[in-house]
Structures are given as structure tokens and as C-alpha cells.
Amino acid sequence: TAQxxxxxxxxxxxxxxxxxxVLQPDLQQESSDLKDECKEFVNKISQxxxxxxxxIEVKDEMTKEVxxxxxxxxxxxxLLKTVAKKREAQQQQLQTLIAEKKLQHERYRIExxxxxxxxxxxxxxxxxxxxxx
Amino acid sequence: MPSKxxxxxxxxxxxxxxxxxxxxxxxxxxxxxxxxxxxxNLLTNETTLVVKLPEDIYPLDLHWLPKTVGGKKQNQxxxxxxxxSDGKFHLASKAGRIEKSVEAHKGAxxxxxWNFDGTALVTAGEDGQIKIWSKSGMLRSTLASQGSPVxxxxxxxxxxxxxxxxxxxxxxxxxxxxxxxxxxxxxDGFVMKIDWNSVNDLILSGGxxxxxxxxxxxxxxxxxxxxxxxxxxxxxxxxxGEVFSVGSFNMLHLCDKTGWSYAVEKTNTLSIFHLAWSADxxxxxxxxxxxxxxxxxxxxxxWQWKNFxxxxxxxxxxxxxxxxxxxxxxxxxxxxVIKASFAHGHLVVATSLQCYVYKSNNWxxxxxxxxxxxxxxxxxxxxxxxxxxxxxxxxxFSYEGQLISAPKFLGLRVDIINAQxxxxxxxxxxxRDKSDEKVILLFDALTGKPLGDGKPLTHKLxxxxxxxxxxxxxxxxxxxxxxxxxxxxxxxxRHLSQEPKICKIGSMVHSIAWNDAANILCGIQDSQxxxxxxxxxVFTDKDLIPKTLHLKDxxxxxxxxxxxxxxxxxxxxxxxxxxxxxxxxPHYPAMLHEYGASARWEDAVQLCRFxxxxxxxxxxxxxAMANRELNTAEIAYAAIGExxxxxxxxxxxEQPSKESHLARLLLFSGQIQxxxxxxxxxxxxxxxxQVNIDLFNWDRALELAVKHKTHVDTVLAYREKFLQKFGRKxxxxxxxxxxxxxxxxxxxxxxxxxxELSKERERDANAKSSSALWR
Numbered sequence: 076t077a078q079x080x081x082x083x084x085x086x087x088x089x090x091x092x093x094x095x096x097v098l099q100p101d102l103q104q105e106s107s108d109l110k111d112e113c114k115e116f117v118n119k120i121s122q123x124x125x126x127x128x129x130x131i132e133v134k135d136e137m138t139k140e141v142x143x144x145x146x147x148x149x150x151x152x153x154l155l156k157t158v159a160k161k162r163e164a165q166q167q168q169l170q171t172l173i174a175e176k177k178l179q180h181e182r183y184r185i186e187x188x189x190x191x192x193x194x195x196x197x198x199x200x201x202x203x204x205x206x207x208x
Numbered sequence: 209m210p211s212k213x214x215x216x217x218x219x220x221x222x223x224x225x226x227x228x229x230x231x232x233x234x235x236x237x238x239x240x241x242x243x244x245x246x247x248x249n250l251l252t253n254e255t256t257l258v259v260k261l262p263e264d265i266y267p268l269d270l271h272w273l274p275k276t277v278g279g280k281k282q283n284q285x286x287x288x289x290x291x292x293s294d295g296k297f298h299l300a301s302k303a304g305r306i307e308k309s310v311e312a313h314k315g316a317x318x319x320x321x322w323n324f325d326g327t328a329l330v331t332a333g334e335d336g337q338i339k340i341w342s343k344s345g346m347l348r349s350t351l352a353s354q355g356s357p358v359x360x361x362x363x364x365x366x367x368x369x370x371x372x373x374x375x376x377x378x379x380x381x382x383x384x385x386x387x388x389x390x391x392x393x394x395x396d397g398f399v400m401k402i403d404w405n406s407v408n409d410l411i412l413s414g415g416x417x418x419x420x421x422x423x424x425x426x427x428x429x430x431x432x433x434x435x436x437x438x439x440x441x442x443x444x445x446x447x448x449g450e451v452f453s454v455g456s457f458n459m460l461h462l463c464d465k466t467g468w469s470y471a472v473e474k475t476n477t478l479s480i481f482h483l484a485w486s487a488d489x490x491x492x493x494x495x496x497x498x499x500x501x502x503x504x505x506x507x508x509x510x511w512q513w514k515n516f517x518x519x520x521x522x523x524x525x526x527x528x529x530x531x532x533x534x535x536x537x538x539x540x541x542x543x544x545v546i547k548a549s550f551a552h553g554h555l556v557v558a559t560s561l562q563c564y565v566y567k568s569n570n571w572x573x574x575x576x577x578x579x580x581x582x583x584x585x586x587x588x589x590x591x592x593x594x595x596x597x598x599x600x601x602x603x604x605f606s607y608e609g610q611l612i613s614a615p616k617f618l619g620l621r622v623d624i625i626n627a628q629x630x631x632x633x634x635x636x637x638x639x640r641d642k643s644d645e646k647v648i649l650l651f652d653a654l655t656g657k658p659l660g661d662g663k664p665l666t667h668k669l670x671x672x673x674x675x676x677x678x679x680x681x682x683x684x685x686x687x688x689x690x691x692x693x694x695x696x697x698x699x700x701x702r703h704l705s706q707e708p709k710i711c712k713i714g715s716m717v718h719s720i721a722w723n724d725a726a727n728i729l730c731g732i733q734d735s736q737x738x739x740x741x742x743x744x745x746v747f748t749d750k751d752l753i754p755k756t757l758h759l760k761d762x763x764x765x766x767x768x769x770x771x772x773x774x775x776x777x778x779x780x781x782x783x784x785x786x787x788x789x790x791x792x793x794p795h796y797p798a799m800l801h802e803y804g805a806s807a808r809w810e811d812a813v814q815l816c817r818f819x820x821x822x823x824x825x826x827x828x829x830x831x832a833m834a835n836r837e838l839n840t841a842e843i844a845y846a847a848i849g850e851x852x853x854x855x856x857x858x859x860x861x862e863q864p865s866k867e868s869h870l871a872r873l874l875l876f877s878g879q880i881q882x883x884x885x886x887x888x889x890x891x892x893x894x895x896x897x898q899v900n901i902d903l904f905n906w907d908r909a910l911e912l913a914v915k916h917k918t919h920v921d922t923v924l925a926y927r928e929k930f931l932q933k934f935g936r937k938x939x940x941x942x943x944x945x946x947x948x949x950x951x952x953x954x955x956x957x958x959x960x961x962x963x964e965l966s967k968e969r970e971r972d973a974n975a976k977s978s979s980a981l982w983r
Contacts, residue, residue: 167437168458168474175472182787189789193778196792207818 220255221246225495227270227482229288231302233544233560233583236484236493238501239267239290245304248501250491259304266293269319273343274326275487275599289329291317297331299345310345313337319360323367324406324623330370332358338372340383352381359399364425365406365624373399378413380427392427395419401443407585407626408449408465414440420454422467431467442494444483448585449626451506453492455480460494460504466770468786475502487599488546488560488583490523511550513775516568518555520545526557528571537571539564549587549594551775552724554607556594558584563596565607577609586625588632590678591724593653595632597625604637604653613656619643628673635682636701638665638674645670648687650701665699665708667691675720676701677727677743680805686744688729690717696731698743711746713753714738721774726801730774730793736760737779741797741823745830748877755826755848758793796824804831809840822848829853836873864965865972868895875899888912894919894964901926910942922960925952 098106221240228238234250237258243265245258261267269291287307291297293316299308313333320331328348329341336354338361341347352358354374361372369382375398380390397416404411410430414420416439422431438457445452451470454461460473460480477496484493492504509520515532523544528537543559550556555566558579565575579598586597593606601622604612615637629640635654641647647666650659658664669691677686685701696714703709717738720731729740739758746753769781769789777798781789796819803812809832816824829844831837838857845853856876863869867890874883880903887896893916900909906927913920924947931938938944 164458171437171459171472172474175469178469178785182785185783185785185787185789189791193790193792200795 220501221499223499224478224497225481225499225501226267228484228493228495228501229270229272230484230486230491230493231272233486233488233491236501236503237270237272237288238493238495239270240495240499241266242499243267245300246501248493248503250503259300261306264294265290265296265298267291268293268316269321269482271321273322274324289320289322291320291331293317295333297329297341297345308345310341312339312341315357318357321361321363323363324365325367328367330361330363332361332372338370338381351383352379360401362402362404362411364404365409371402371404371411373402373413375399376415378402378411378423378427380425390427394421394423397439400440403443403445403452405445405447405449405452405465406624407447410445410449410465412443412445412452414443414454416440418456420461420463422465433467433469438479441479441481442483444485444492446485446489447487447623448489450489453483453485453494453504455483455494460502462504462506464786466782466784466786468784470786473504477502488544489585490544490546505544509548511548511555512780513550513553513555513568516550518548518550520548524559528555539566539571539574547584547587549589551589551773552591554589554594556587556589558587558596563605563609565609567607575607575609577605585622586627586630588627588630590632590634590653592634593632595630595637597622597630599623602630602637602639604632604656612654613652615639615651615656617649617658631674631676631687633676633678633685636676636685638676638687638701640671640674648674648689650687660702665701665710667697667710669693669695673720675722675729677722677729678724679727679801684744686727688713688720688722688743690720690731694718696720696733698746700747709747711750713740713743713746718768719771721771721779723774723776723798725776726798728774728793728797728801730771730779732769732771732781735768737781737791739779739793739797742801742827742830744834745827748830748833749853750878752826752830752850756823756830758797758823760791760793794819794821796821797827800824800827800831804828804835807835807837809837813840813843816844816847833873833876864969865890865892866975867892868968871895871899880905884908892964892968894922894961895968897923904930906930906940906943910946914946919960920946921950921952922957924950925954925957928952 221238221242221244223241225238225240228236230236236248238246238248243261243263245261247256247258267290270288272288273286287299287301289297290300295311295313295315295317296309297312297317297320298306300306312331313335315334317331317333320329322329327343329343330338331341332338334357336356336358337350338352338358339347340349340351351370352372356375359373361370363370369380371378371380376393376395377391378394378399394413395415395417399413399415402411402413409425411423411425412420413423418436418439420433420440420443421429424430436456436459438459440454440456442455443452450465452463452465454463457479458474458476460475462470464470475496477498477500479497480494481497482495485491490505494502494504496502505523507520507522511518515530517529517531519527521527524541526539526545528539541557541559541564543561546558546560548555548557553568555568557564561579562576563579581598581600584596584598588595593604593612596603596605599622601614601616601620603614606612621642624642629642631638632653635652636659637651637653639649641649641664646669647664648671649664651657652659665687667689671689671691674687674689677688683702686698687701688696688698690696694716695712696717697710698713699708699710714731714733716734718732720729722729727744729743731738737760741756741758745756769783772780772782777792777795779791779793781791783789796815800812800815803815812828816828825844825847829841829848832841832844838861842854842857845857860869860872860876863872867886871883871886874886884896884899887899893912897909897912897919900912901923909923913923924943927943938947
């Protein structure tokens with residue numbers, strides 16, 4: 076092709092297969108340089124893209140991780156909240172049970188008091204009966 | 209009495225359970241919003257799917273047709289009613305087949321309940337209407353209609369009234385048209401559930417204000433709980449009316465009929481939407497919103513008698529503790545314990561199939577016999593035998609396990625008999641007639657036949673509580689009862705032909721019990737404990753009643769305590785908050801009763817002197833008079849300073865003849881007609897007339913005199929004297945008529961009287977000598 080051929084005189088260039096050459100040899104040299112540079116540039120760009128892609132990937136991974144961690148944190152926080160609530164409910168129920176037991180205790184106390192009142196009455200009777208009869 | 213709660217985890221519903229119902233004592237049906245009907249077997253712990261309902265049926269309420277229909281016995285409930293959110297109710301068979309679906313309401317049918325004899329059904333809907341249906345599902349009437357949904361409905365004890373919710377109010381409406389409707393505000397929030405017990409006639413309501421309340425059938429508040437943490441979502445009376453259960457969010461309560469709570473269980477099943485007791489009242493099923501059905505049974509019940517304490521530790525075992533020596537026995541049963549009673553040295557335990565009788569001195573070898581009908585609802589004990597009430601009737605058994613009798617009468621409804629309405633003694637069974645509460649039916653306990661001429665004892669008011677005395681000869685059996693005015697009355701059970709004499713012995717009495725060993729009665733009178741040492745004194749000398757009372761300060765018992773038992777010298781009371789309060793009464797009256805019964809009068813006098821208490825002397829006076837023991841009576845009356853009575857007794861002792869003696873004794877206890885009859889029977893006309901004159905019973909005196917043509921002048925003379933003394937003029941026409949022809953001469957009259965008296969003396973002497981000759 077054109078670059079392989081040496082330039083001919085008078086600005087007219089001929090192909091080595093005797094085809095006319097349209098471009099001047101210096102221009103051709105420049106365009107060929109440009110082409111090389113472009114090629115290099117493209118290579119560089121694609122390399123850059125690769126790097127960026129890698130970066131994005133890493134970032135995405137990070138995001139995902141962050142996301143899961145976030146969810147975890149929210150879950151944990153909620154769990155904490157429910158535990159508190161659960162504890163409250165449990166406390167409430169235990170309180171009810173305690174109140175119930177207290178009532179029962181009070182009943183036993185009253186019964187005990189009543190029985191204690193009976194005791195001296197009985198003793199008095201026994202004394203009276205044993206001593207006087 | 210905590211309840212024990214069990215879960216059956218084999219299978220459960222996927223959605224909230226809306227309703228449960230018992231078929232037998234061990235089988236429960238449950239309905240859920242997942243459209244399934246499950247059957248839970250408690251014996252095998254299995255759950256099986258009965259039927260899957262169509263997707264559009266969301267069940268809301270379930271109720272099995274009651275077992276007793278028209279007196280005929282059916283062993284198992286066969287059909288049930290299921291109400292659903294699409295405005296229909298369905299009659300379904302045991303196999304789950306829907307026999308009939310009836311379009312009943314606009315909007316959901318929120319409740320459907322059979323009446324107690326299973327002849328009618330009531331449904332309540334979201335549209336605010338209440339409809340009554342026949343057994344086959346034909347509309348009978350629309351009973352009520354209101355603007356707001358009716359959440360719950362229940363039948364009254366005689367199935368002649370219903371109660372339903374109306375917002376915050378409760379409404380009792382009789383089925384009879386134009387009858388009076390009772391309506392009252394019950395809760396501060398919507399009333400969610402109600403139930404009405406047929407045995408104790410009490411109403412239970414629970415509402416969104418997180419409270420449950422107990423009402424009587426007049427709408428008077430008897431108990432109100434403190435507010436709970438969550439609204440009350442379910443409640444149910446146990447069939448015998450002794451306890452009820454209340455369900456709420458994660459919570460199940462078991463309460464006494466007076467409201468105080470036996471036990472609370474946290475269930476962790478979310479809200480309990482429906483509660484149902486098994487027919488024998490020992491087990492409870494609850495429908496929970498997490499898809500479970502919970503089962504609870506009552507354990508840890510206690511019975512006490514003298515030095516023994518018995519605890520139901522498990523469903524099939526009891527523990528007996530002798531507190532004198534701390535000996536512990538364990539009693540095991542083949543089946544579930546349904547009822548037990550412990551008195552008079554015998555423990556009677558009814559399980560679902562058998563009856564066990566233990567003696568308190570031998571816990572190893574009980575006497576066991578089979579029961580015909582499983583569900584014993586009441587056991588009453590007397591010294592010689594006990595009474596069982598089950599679904600079929602009343603039976604008196606001896607402690608040897610023999611059936612002695614089975615009292616029956618027309619209109620007997622055993623399902624509503626409670627301990628206040630029936631009483632047993634060694635020889636008599638008394639039952640308050642439920643159809644007419646003014647009447648007590650009396651039966652001979654040994655034959656089961658009505659007593660005497662078969663006429664029941666009739667009072668002028670409805671009676672609330674009846675109790676037969678436990679000791680003494682059967683001829684002197686007495687019944688004490690409290691009427692609607694809270695007056696306490698006493699009457700002889702075996703009265704001879706004439707009208708029974710009903711004597712009032714106290715007022716404002718709330719609860720009564722006879723002693724188990726002597727005829728001493730105790731009661732709660734105006735919130736203080738009152739003991740009638742000798743209640744039958746009312747028949748001989750009723751002026752002495754206040755003197756024979758033993759009062760115990762009421763402050764310590766709180767309001768309206770109930771008497772549980774009166775054994776030996778200990779009265780056991782249950783306070784309003786459920787605490788047991790034992791209280792002792794003096795020993796002496798029981799001893800005095802013993803002496804009196806065995807006619808050891810000298811010992812009795814000695815006892816009274818020793819104890820030196822006026823009430824005891826008063827008792828002795830009454831006892832001695834009742835037994836015509838005049839010497840003792842004289843001493844006793846003298847000791848309490850009743851001088852006129854002492855003189856009266858002296859006068860009685862001086863009577864010339866046996867008949868006059870008897871007549872004067874009758875007069876002493878106010879039996880005027882009897883006294884007169886005794887005189888007339890013995891031919892002592894003058895004495896009969898004189899009795900009437902002494903009582904200023906002029907007309908009768910004159911009538912007798914004219915009839916027997918003697919002593920007309922005597923009557924007229926005394927009448928004249930009487931009129932003169934009070935400065936009045938004769939205005940009685942008969943006296944004016946007879947006075948015309950008769951001349952009054954006091955000397956003559958005195959002579960005549962002398963003659964009569966000497967005649968009487970002579971007669972008596974003759975009778976004595978002739979009887980001496982005969983000997």
C-alpha cells in the first residue's frame with residue numbers, strides 16, 4: 076500500500092504497482108504517526124476503562140457489604156427493641172402473677188390470723204375444763 | 209386451686225381459632241379461619257381433620273346441641289350449630305357434614321346458642337338483630353333489633369329469657385312478648401362476651417374496658433374486677449356455677465363465682481377468643497389466635513375435715529394428709545376426678561365412671577361402685593348416707609355403696625340443682641322446687657317417697673337457701689330456710705296433718721349451716737356470725753331466742769361471707785376475697801345438746817352451773833320445757849331471772865290432773881288451740897272455758913259455755929268484771945243477749961268452780977288408783 080512506496084518526484088507519487096500516489100510522503104508519515112498515537116491512546120483508554128471497571132466492581136462489592144451490614148444493624152436494632160418490649164410484656168405478666176400470689180398470700184395470712192385467734196380460745200377452754208372439773 | 213394448662217402440639221390450625229366445643233369429656237371440635245374443623249382427642253393426644261369447609265365460610269361461633277333433649281338421654285352430642293361471617297348459620301353433623309345452611313342475618317352472624325333443653329336456637333348478628341329459630345332451623349321470631357352489632361348472647365336458666373350485648377349495655381329480654389325488659393350499663397367499653405349460668409343464675413360479662421363483672425339476674429353488680437392489661441375476649445361459666453374462666457391476651461384466669469381469682473396462667477398463645485367447659489366441669493378448652501387450642505384442667509383443689517386435709521394433686525390422684533401425725537396417703541383413681549366431698553368421716557369421690565367411698569380411718573381399701581351416668585354435679589353427705597346428683601336424677605347411697613332410694617317428682621330438672629336448693633339428713637331429702645321457689649318438696653331418704661301425706665312445705669315467699677338439721681329423732685326433723693326477704697325460718701318437716709308451723713327465728717340472714725353433731729345452727733346475720741344454740745326453742749318459748757344466740761363480731765369477716773361448713777366447734781367461712789376464716793364457737797352447747805338428748809338433766813344443770821353463761825341456761829330452759837322436765841326448767845328459768853316463767857312453771861306443776869298439766873304446758877309455748885282441745889277431750893269443760901277467759905278470748909269462752917250448757921254465768925261474770933275494770937260498756941250483741949237471762953252471783957260461781965276443781969282432782973286420783981290397780 077501507500078506507505079510502503081517511496082515518494083516520486085514533482086509531487087506525483089506512484090504506487091509501486093504504478094498507481095498514482097495522492098498523499099505527500101510527509102503527510103503520510105504524520106498520519107501514520109497519528110494512527111500509532113491513536114492506537115496507543117485507544118489502548119490506554121481501554122486500560123483505563125478496565126481499571127475503572129475494576130474499581131466499580133470493588134465499589135459495588137463494598138456497597139453490597141455495606142448494605143448487608145446496614146440491614147444487619149437495623150435488624151439488630153429492631154431485635155433490641157423487641158427484646159425490650161418482650162421484657163416489658165414479660166415483666167407485666169410476672170407482675171400480674173406476683174399480684175395474684177400476693178392476694179393468695181393475703182388469704183393465707185387472714186386464715187392464719189383467724190386460726191391464731193382460735194388458739195387462745197381453745198386454750199382457755201382447756202384450762203377451764205381441766206383445772207376446774 | 210390453680211389450673212394446669214396443656215397443649216396438644218400434634219397439629220394445629222394455620223389461622224386463628226375462632227371457636228371450640230366439647231362433644232364428650234375427652235373430645236373437642238375447633239373451627240378456624242383456615243376453614244378447617246379439627247377434632248382434638250385428649251385421651252390419645254391426637255388431632256384429626258374433620259372437614260374442610262368451603263373457602264367462603266369463615267366460622268365465628270360453634271355450639272353443640274345440649275345432650276338432654278325432652279328428657280330422653282343421648283350419649284353424645286350429635287349436631288352443632290356453626291355461625292359464619294357470610295350471614296348464615298349451619299347445622300352440621302358430628303362427621304362434619306353440613307345438613308342445613310340458613311340465611312339468617314345481614315352481615316356476620318356473631319353468636320349462635322342453643323337453649324338448655326335444645327329446643328330453640330338464638331342467633332345474634334352484626335345487623336343488630338336477634339332471632340329465635342326452631343331446632344330444625346325455621347325462623348320463629350325476631351326478638352330484638354338495634355342499631356349496633358350484637359356481640360354475644362346467652363339464655364337464662366329456664367330458657368325463657370335471653371341476655372344480649374348492646375354497645376356498653378346489657379339487655380335481658382324475656383321471650384314472652386310485652387314482658388318487661390331489663391337494661392343497664394355494664395361496662396365503660398363495648399361488652400364483648402356474656403354468659404349466664406343456669407345453676408346459680410348469675411351473669412358474667414367482659415368488655416373492652418379490660419374488666420369482667422358478675423351480675424345477678426336483676427342486673428345488680430356483685431363483682432367487678434380491676435382493669436386488666438388487655439380487653440377481655442372470652443369467658444365461660446363452669447356448668448356447676450362454682451367457678452368461671454376468663455380469657456384475654458396471653459392470659460387465662462380461673463375465678464370463683466364470687467369473683468376472686470383462683471389462678472392466673474400466662475398462655476403465650478395471643479388472644480383467647482372462645483372458652484368452653486366440658487360437661488363435667490373439670491376441663492376447659494380455649495381457642496387461641498395463634499392457631500392453637502389450649503386445654504386446662506383444674507387441680508390443687510382442697511377438702512378439709514377435722515384433722516385431714518386432702519388435695520387433688522393430679523387429675524387422677526389425691527393426697528391425704530393427716531395433720532395430727534403428718535401421715536400422707538396417696539389415692540389413685542382410674543379415671544378423672546369430677547367431684548368429691550369429705551364430711552362425716554367419709555370421703556366420696558366421683559370419677560367419670562365410678563364412685564369411690566373412703567373411710568377416714570382407712571385410706572387403703574375404698575368401696576367402689578360404678579356410676580350410671582358420668583357427670584356427677586353435686587355430692588351431699590349426711591351421717592348415714594350421701595346423695596349424688598347426676599345428669600339423670602338424684603340418688604341416695606349408703607356408705608356401703610348400696611342404692612337406698614332415688615327421689616323423683618314431676619318437673620325435676622337435675623341440671624339446675626345446686627347446694628342451696630337441696631338438703632339431706634339421715635332420714636329426709638328436701639328439694640326446693642325450681643318451678644315454684646316457695647315450695648320445698650320433702651322425701652323420705654330411705655324410701656324415696658314423699659313424706660307424710662305428700663304435701664310439700666309451702667312458704668309465702670320464695671326461698672333462697674334450705675338446710676335440714678342433722679341430729680335427733682326423725683320425728684323432730686326440722687328445716688331452716690332463708691326467704692327472699694332474708695328472713696330465717698324454722699319448720700318441722702314431719703308435721704301431723706295440720707298446717708306446718710313456720711316460725712321466724714332471724715332476719716337479714718345470708719348464709720346458714722347446721723352443725724354436724726348437734727342441732728346448732730349458724731348463719732351470717734347482717735355480716736356478723738350468729739350461732740343459734742338451740743333454734744327449736746322457737747316452738748316452746750320464742751321469747752328466749754335472743755338469749756340463746758351467740759354473736760361474733762362481724763368486722764373481721766368483711767362483706768357477705770359464705771359459710772362453708774360447721775363441723776364440731778369450728779365454723780369455716782369464706783370471705784369475699786376468697787380467704788378461709790375458721791372461727792370457733794363454745795363447746796358447751798354441743799355438750800348440753802348431748803345431755804338433753806339422753807335426758808341427763810342433772811348433768812345438764814351441773815354443766816350450766818360450771819359454764820355459768822346465761823345463753824346456756826336459756827338453752828337448758830328451752831330443752832327442759834320441750835321435754836316437759838319442769839324441775840330443770842324451773843332452775844334454768846330462775847338462773848336467767850325469768851321470774852314470771854318460774855311462777856308459771858310452778859303453777860303448771862300444781863295442776864290437779866294430767867290433762868290440765870298438759871294443757872298448761874301447751875299454753876306455755878303458746879299453743880292455745882291445742883291446749884283447749886286437750887281440755888275438751890278430757891271433758892274438762894270448765895277448764896277449757898277458763899283458759900279462754902284468761903286469754904280474754906270472750907267469744908270463744910261464751911261459745912263453749914253455751915254449747916256445753918254450763919258456766920254461762922261464769923263467763924258473764926268475768927266479762928262484767930273485765931268491762932268494769934276498763935270502764936267500758938258491753939257492746940258485744942251475744943253477751944248482751946245472754947246477759948238478759950242470767951243472774952250473776954259471784955259466791956255461787958266460786959262454789960261451782962270449787963266443785964269443778966275438786967271433781968278434777970278426784971278424777972285424777974281415781975285414774976291413778978285404777979292404773980295402780982292395773983299394775
